[in-house]
Amino acid sequence: MSQKAALITGITGQDGAYLSKLLLEKGYRVFGLLARRSTDTLWRLRELGVAQEVELLDGDLTDLSSLVRAMETSRAVEVYNLGAQSFVGSSWSQPILTAQVTGVGAFNVLEAVRIVNPDAHFYQASTSEMFGLVQADRQDETTPFYPRSPYGVAKMMAHWATVNYRESFKLHASSGILFNHESPLRGIDFVTRKVTDAVARIKLGQSNELRLGNIDAKRDWGFAGDYVEAMWLMTQQPAGDDYVVATGTTTTVRDMCRIAFNHVGLTMEDHLVIDPKFFRPAEVDLLLGNPAKAKAKLGWVAKTTLEELITMMVDADLRRLRG
Ligand code: NDP
Ligand code: GDR
Numbered sequence: 001m002s003q004k005a006a007l008i009t010g011i012t013g014q015d016g017a018y019l020s021k022l023l024l025e026k027g028y029r030v031f032g033l034l035a036r037r038s039t040d041t042l043w044r045l046r047e048l049g050v051a052q053e054v055e056l057l058d059g060d061l062t063d064l065s066s067l068v069r070a071m072e073t074s075r076a077v078e079v080y081n082l083g084a085q086s087f088v089g090s091s092w093s094q095p096i097l098t099a100q101v102t103g104v105g106a107f108n109v110l111e112a113v114r115i116v117n118p119d120a121h122f123y124q125a126s127t128s129e130m131f132g133l134v135q136a137d138r139q140d141e142t143t144p145f146y147p148r149s150p151y152g153v154a155k156m157m158a159h160w161a162t163v164n165y166r167e168s169f170k171l172h173a174s175s176g177i178l179f180n181h182e183s184p185l186r187g188i189d190f191v192t193r194k195v196t197d198a199v200a201r202i203k204l205g206q207s208n209e210l211r212l213g214n215i216d217a218k219r220d221w222g223f224a225g226d227y228v229e230a231m232w233l234m235t236q237q238p239a240g241d242d243y244v245v246a247t248g249t250t251t252t253v254r255d256m257c258r259i260a261f262n263h264v265g266l267t268m269e270d271h272l273v274i275d276p277k278f279f280r281p282a283e284v285d286l287l288l289g290n291p292a293k294a295k296a297k298l299g300w301v302a303k304t305t306l307e308e309l310i311t312m313m314v315d316a317d318l319r320r321l322r323g
Helices: 014-025 043-047 064-074 095-116 150-169 191-203 224-235 253-263 292-298 306-322
Strands: 005-009 029-034 055-058 078-081 121-127 172-178 210-212 242-245 272-274
Touching: 005 014, 005 064, 014 029, 014 043, 014 224, 029 064, 055 064, 064 095, 078 095, 078 224, 095 121, 095 150, 121 150, 121 224, 150 172, 172 224, 191 210, 191 253, 191 306, 210 253, 224 242, 224 292, 242 292, 253 306
Parallel strands: 005 029, 005 078, 029 055, 078 121, 121 172, 172 242, 210 272
Antiparallel strands: none
16 A cells, blocks of 8 residues: 655644654654744754654745645645644734734645645644633533634634535545643743743753743643644544544643642742733633543543643753753
């Protein structure tokens, strides 16, 4: 049997790196869309030892022609749209860019699939940010959406485009409504990695404080390595569908932070400073997912606890800072 090809947008991001590794291990030929940047963006792929094995194609989510070429060159039978302006905080300062990359970008990928290979199985990286303003104690596939950031609004467009292309054109299109997932490869702006990096620096005497915004917010945090398996399982199903992917437990930013400080024998209260600069114009107060459908239909469950995740990230930051 010939080797299956997959195309990943956002291959240089956290999830792109873990998904590349997973698909390579499964024997896929892995292609990735590489956006033009003036700085090196391949560090995550190198970190997981897959930078030489993936095949990178120049392109941008805002450029349909580059996506059509990427589909033609890769002959992909599975397409994972992970590319996005994914930092919620920046979406208030760059709402139009976020809409174009994160919202219209998904339409562009769907169009490229429809034009080049409508039989390809498509995965959209949707998000618990779409639930936004709390309307249920636990969110599942039936919970109404109420996005609270330009990022959440852009992701709504991408999500409904996915549903619509499934219904209009019979594409095998799935939307994974993933709750927060983290790893040592997480971008430094996101709160878990900001915390683990700061804790490691304080432990090594390179810094003394950590400045955060709203530490009362609650998140359902899992490990990115577990979550990319759910993405792949969705594209293997007989038909496309929507799935919530979460751990089913929630924790405040405060308690997540305490785990990190405790792990290295430091007291959080000695170093944590609340800085109004990091509060958001509108907040998502509580995210707590119900992954029952993913368990029942995909056989997927989260394997990593928050304690294991945060200690793994602190240890990785300590190793990195020690050089
Ligand atoms: P990252 O921010 O780590 O990665 C984003 C990726 O998108 C990078 O590869 C980036 O490329 C690429 N990208 C940005 N702009 C463009 C563009 N104009 N054209 C092409 N590529 C572009 O995100 P994650 O890996 O954490 O998340 C993956 C996806 O899942 C995202 O869509 C995110 O919104 C979504 N998501 C993430 C969750 C999480 O908790 N991590 C939860 C739910 C959904 P470059 O490196 O060049 O900037
Ligand atoms: P989120 O993740 O917005 O949930 O989006 P982030 O880690 O940025 O924030 C989580 C919560 O922590 C609070 N917070 C802070 N956040 C940051 N980044 N920096 C701070 O200093 C700080 N202090 C408090 C935030 O207010 C928030 O409540 C992530 C992204 O990966 C999205 O792309 C993805 O869709 C969602 O997760 C699910």
